[in-house]
Amino acid sequence: FSVAQSEGLVALSHRIFVRFEGIDDGNGKWQCSRREGSLCTHIEVAREYMQRKLLSNGNRGGELRNNSQGKDICESILVSISYLPVIPPHWCMLPEEKAVYNPPKGLRTAPECIGLSAHASCACIDGGRSFYNPNRPTLTRMCTVYTLTQAFQVEIELQTCPRCPVERHRYIGPEPRDIGLFNFNNSALFTHELLNKYISAFSGSETPFMPWVNQVARRYEESESENPFVNEGLFRTGWFTYAQLIGFENNKMCPFCGVFLENVIWDGVSISFGRKFVNAELEPPMAVSNQAPKCPSKSLSKQEWLPDGKMHRRLHEWINDGGLKIEKGVREEDQGQTLEATIQRTRMLEIELYPWLESLSLHLKEMFRRRMGHGALDNWKWKPAQEYSALFQLLTLDESTMQTMTHSVLRKLELFLKEPTPNNHADLLGVPALYTILWMEYTKEKKYAPETLGVARWMLLRTAAVLKMLLSLNQEPLQFMTPENFRRFDSSPEIQDWERTGCFYHLPQIRFRPRYPKLPHDRHPNVNTERIGTCRKYYKLYSQKCLTGGIMACWCSHSICYGFHCIPVGEGRNDVFSAIIT
Numbered sequence: 001f002s003v004a005q006s007e008g009l010v011a012l013s014h015r016i017f018v019r020f021e022g023i024d025d026g027n028g029k030w031q032c033s034r035r036e037g038s039l040c041t042h043i044e045v046a047r048e049y050m051q052r053k054l055l056s057n058g059n060r061g062g063e064l065r066n067n068s069q070g071k072d073i074c075e076s077i078l079v080s081i082s083y084l085p086v087i088p089p090h091w092c093m094l095p096e097e098k099a100v101y102n103p104p105k106g107l108r109t110a111p112e113c114i115g116l117s118a119h120a121s122c123a124c125i126d127g128g129r130s131f132y133n134p135n136r137p138t139l140t141r142m143c144t145v146y147t148l149t150q151a152f153q154v155e156i157e158l159q160t161c162p163r164c165p166v167e168r169h170r171y172i173g174p175e176p177r178d179i180g181l182f183n184f185n186n187s188a189l190f191t192h193e194l195l196n197k198y199i200s201a202f203s204g205s206e207t208p209f210m211p212w213v214n215q216v217a218r219r220y221e222e223s224e225s226e227n228p229f230v231n232e233g234l235f236r237t238g239w240f241t242y243a244q245l246i247g248f249e250n251n252k253m254c255p256f257c258g259v260f261l262e263n264v265i266w267d268g269v270s271i272s273f274g275r276k277f278v279n280a281e282l283e284p285p286m287a288v289s290n291q292a293p294k295c296p297s298k299s300l301s302k303q304e305w306l307p308d309g310k311m312h313r314r315l316h317e318w319i320n321d322g323g324l325k326i327e328k329g330v331r332e333e334d335q336g337q338t339l340e341a342t343i344q345r346t347r348m349l350e351i352e353l354y355p356w357l358e359s360l361s362l363h364l365k366e367m368f369r370r371r372m373g374h375g376a377l378d379n380w381k382w383k384p385a386q387e388y389s390a391l392f393q394l395l396t397l398d399e400s401t402m403q404t405m406t407h408s409v410l411r412k413l414e415l416f417l418k419e420p421t422p423n424n425h426a427d428l429l430g431v432p433a434l435y436t437i438l439w440m441e442y443t444k445e446k447k448y449a450p451e452t453l454g455v456a457r458w459m460l461l462r463t464a465a466v467l468k469m470l471l472s473l474n475q476e477p478l479q480f481m482t483p484e485n486f487r488r489f490d491s492s493p494e495i496q497d498w499e500r501t502g503c504f505y506h507l508p509q510i511r512f513r514p515r516y517p518k519l520p521h522d523r524h525p526n527v528n529t530e531r532i533g534t535c536r537k538y539y540k541l542y543s544q545k546c547l548t549g550g551i552m553a554c555w556c557s558h559s560i561c562y563g564f565h566c567i568p569v570g571e572g573r574n575d576v577f578s579a580i581i582t
């Protein structure tokens with residue numbers, strides 16, 4: 001380990017070597033090159049640094065001490081000379097958003113010499129920064145300013161950095177934000193206009209760096225720029241460092257929805273990257289802290305609408321096989337067979353399905369008979385209305401489709417049943433299948449059919465029973481946690497928490513994600529194939545290519561993003577609900 005003595009001195013000559021022989025948990029022999037004896041601050045720092053690095057290899061359970069000072073100067077830290085926050089492009093700002101400074105007009109002619117000011121700094125090799133000192137000598141060099149159509153050679157004022165090692169030739173350089181320039185490394189400077197144009201290009205239609213750089217290079221040729229455009233590598237590095245400065249996190253709140261959203265839309269965005277880039281600092285909401293409370297939830301069977309699995313599958317098949325449709329065989333000899341199948345289905349309806357539905361609810365049977373069974377026969381043709389078909393499809397699915405019946409939906413349904421008026425019925429959009437039926441019946445007949453109301457009541461009671469069963473193991477509401485309980489990074493003010501944790505939400509974290517020791521699939525992202533299902537159709541691909549799951553983001557219904565997190569391994573609903581809960 002190479003340990004710096006103090007924050008101000010990062011040059012190699014000021015560093016002290018610490019040697020360690022032993023096993024990963026830190027047990028072994030520590031030696032400091034400066035001092036004999038067992039413990040000194042250098043050893044402390046090195047030990048802590050090692051602990052932190054080892055945590056990146058999977059073991060997330062361990063807790064870190066917060067007062068870490070160790071810094072790795074071997075890792076190249078991507079920072080630019082410019083460091084002041086930049087306002088986002090005008091077209092992606094909300095009307096309420098305040099610009100922290102007035103955006104300057106786009107640069108069309110070569111600027112005068114770019115001079116040093118109080119904001120001028122050096123992006124030191126350890127990630128720190130040293131600032132311009134007017135009492136020290138300055139020098140002038142040439143730099144290239146890249147604009148939309150051409151590049152200019154411009155004089156730039158610099159000052160040697162007193163903090164960086166001399167052999168690294170680092171300079172304190174200007175911060176030209178006020179003239180719309182981004183100073184990447186004192187030698188290449190880009191206009192904000194140019195860099196924003198790339199944001200517009202890739203968000204408008206998928207544009208990789210390479211073709212875009214080509215396009216700009218051609219434009220430079222056309223406008224006979226004396227200096228060619230940069231290569232792809234330099235532009236990409238420059239653009240990413242610039243993107244870090246854009247203040248996207250300012251007040252991204254929908255003017256209609258406000259702070260607390262009524263409805264959110266969650267979706268995964270498959271911008272995945274290699275899993276080898278996932279480091280220990282990534283903290284998605286799914287991560288379980290060792291302070292997390294334990295929840296006694298168990299997985300319960302019988303969460304379906306219709307309790308008998310075998311029977312509801314038969315009902316599902318009956319509908320999908322054509323119900324009471326009388327099929328005509330194409331060929332003469334098939335006639336008998338298809339007729340036989342039709343008779344079979346009719347018998348099944350009378351002997352099995354009606355009595356079974358009746359045993360569950362008289363209204364359910366009546367609705368089925370009237371809208372799906374014999375009542376759906378019109379002039380010997382079976383024509384069930386699409387709306388009822390949809391409801392019974394929903395009720396007979398193996399999935400727990402009852403999930404859409406939230407507490408608020410239940411309250412609204414209860415209210416509607418007390419007073420079945422179109423006004424109250426409008427609130428039932430949360431159960432679209434039922435809502436559509438009620439809407440149709442009222443428009444057609446100016447009243448709701450008694451059995452429809454009966455089915456609605458049955459749905460209410462059935463959901464309430466399942467909900468009660470699920471909640472019976474979790475009597476206490478989840479605890480809130482004060483913010484002090486959450487780990488905060490304090491290393492560098494330029495790198496914000498979310499840039500390390502890959503987790504950014506506009507509301508602060510309020511609790512730990514609970515641990516569910518009794519749920520067999522909790523915290524086991526490597527689910528087996530049958531659980532992957534269709535919604536994770538690319539999951540296999542990800543795990544084969546060792547890619548991460550991409551980004552999970554949350555929008556309001558007006559397409560304004562309220563937050564996101566990086567998904568280390570695709571997990572599905574855990575990604576969504578962990579974020580909501582925490």
Ligand SMILES: [Zn+2]
Nearest residue numbers: 122124161164
């Ligand atoms: Zn420096």
Ligand SMILES: [Zn+2]
Nearest residue numbers: 254257556558
């Ligand atoms: Zn909104």
